Amino acid sequence: MTTGRFIVVDGPSGTGKSTVTRLLVDLLAAAGEQVLLTQEPSDGPIGRLARAGTHEYRGIELAALVIADRYHHLHTVVRPAVAAGKIVLCDRYLPSSLVLQEADGVPQEIVWAMNTDVDRPNLTVLLLADPGHSRQRVRQRGIYSRFHLAIPDERRRYEQLVRPLFEAGHRPVTCEIGNRDADAVASGLVDLVLDPTDVQDAATADRDTTSS
Ligand SMILES: Nc1ncnc2c1ncn2[C@@H]1O[C@H](COP(=O)(O)OP(=O)(O)O)[C@@H](O)[C@H]1O
Numbered sequence: 517m518t519t520g521r522f523i524v525v526d527g528p529s530g531t532g533k534s535t536v537t538r539l540l541v542d543l544l545a546a547a548g549e550q551v552l553l554t555q556e557p558s559d560g561p562i563g564r565l566a567r568a569g570t571h572e573y574r575g576i577e578l579a580a581l582v583i584a585d586r587y588h589h590l591h592t593v594v595r596p597a598v599a600a601g602k603i604v605l606c607d608r609y610l611p612s613s614l615v616l617q618e619a620d621g622v623p624q625e626i627v628w629a630m631n632t633d634v635d636r637p638n639l640t641v642l643l644l645a646d647p648g649h650s651r652q653r654v655r656q657r658g659i660y661s662r663f664h665l666a667i668p669d670e671r672r673r674y675e676q677l678v679r680p681l682f683e684a685g686h687r688p689v690t691c692e693i694g695n696r697d698a699d700a701v702a703s704g705l706v707d708l709v710l711d712p713t714d715v716q717d718a719a720t721a722d723r724d725t726t727s728s
């Protein structure tokens with residue numbers, strides 16, 4: 517068993533974040549790890565308000581809600597679980613705010629400033645897919661947020677976060693899913709989740725280390 521750590525899976529809608537994190541829980545548990553699967557917006561009071569209100573709240577109102585939820589989620593759920601030795605897998609985190617709140621009219625520097633004191637995950641996996649494939653998957657799954665299918669160049673916006681996230685200490689890697697099914701994507705991430713120290717420099721962070 518390894519020590520506790522905080523792992524984020526983020527990226528455009530329909531790339532398989534929820535599916536892959538669920539599969540990773542089983543693979544890591546089978547490897548003897550204690551795992552907590554969570555998400556943002558969280559299941560806490562502010563997170564429920566944010567999730568239910570993505571239509572009603574916009575711009576800085578929604579930014580304030582999702583980021584308040586992030587700080588609350590960190591101190592009530594993430595940090596205690598990491599301190600107890602668990603691997604915390606979080607579906608969406610800071611990258612979602614940088615892409616979605618910016619697309620919602622909040623300048624990215626304001627989103628960064630509001631997130632100054634959030635925890636730096638041990639690893640941030642940015643799942644990337646062919647935009648046509650992910651859009652088709654979102655349509656098949658169902659559209660229940662005004663952000664689904666509404667962000668121009670969504671994939672490129674996440675890709676452009678690699679360097680600034682790295683410079684802010686977030687250890688990003690991109691994971692190109694290609695034509696792999698979700699089981700193969702999750703299997704390909706296990707070693708990295710168990711040993712995120714591989715992600716050591718910006719050159720590594722810019723390279724896709726997870727698709728082979
Ligand atoms: N690698 C994959 N290949 C094909 N379909 C996938 C893959 N990963 C997820 N899916 C399907 O795509 C849809 C969206 O997946 P989901 O995990 O909800 O994405 P996200 O959480 O990133 O929005 C779901 O119907 C899921 O079953």
Ligand SMILES: Cc1cn([C@H]2C[C@H](O)[C@@H](COP(=O)(O)OP(=O)(O)O)O2)c(=O)[nH]c1=O
Binds near residue numbers: 529582609
């Ligand atoms: C984490 C996060 C989520 N959101 C939004 C995006 C989604 O519309 C919603 C999360 O709802 P969710 O049901 O998890 O959507 P998805 O299946 O696309 O992940 O919250 C933000 O606007 N900013 C954030 O920082």
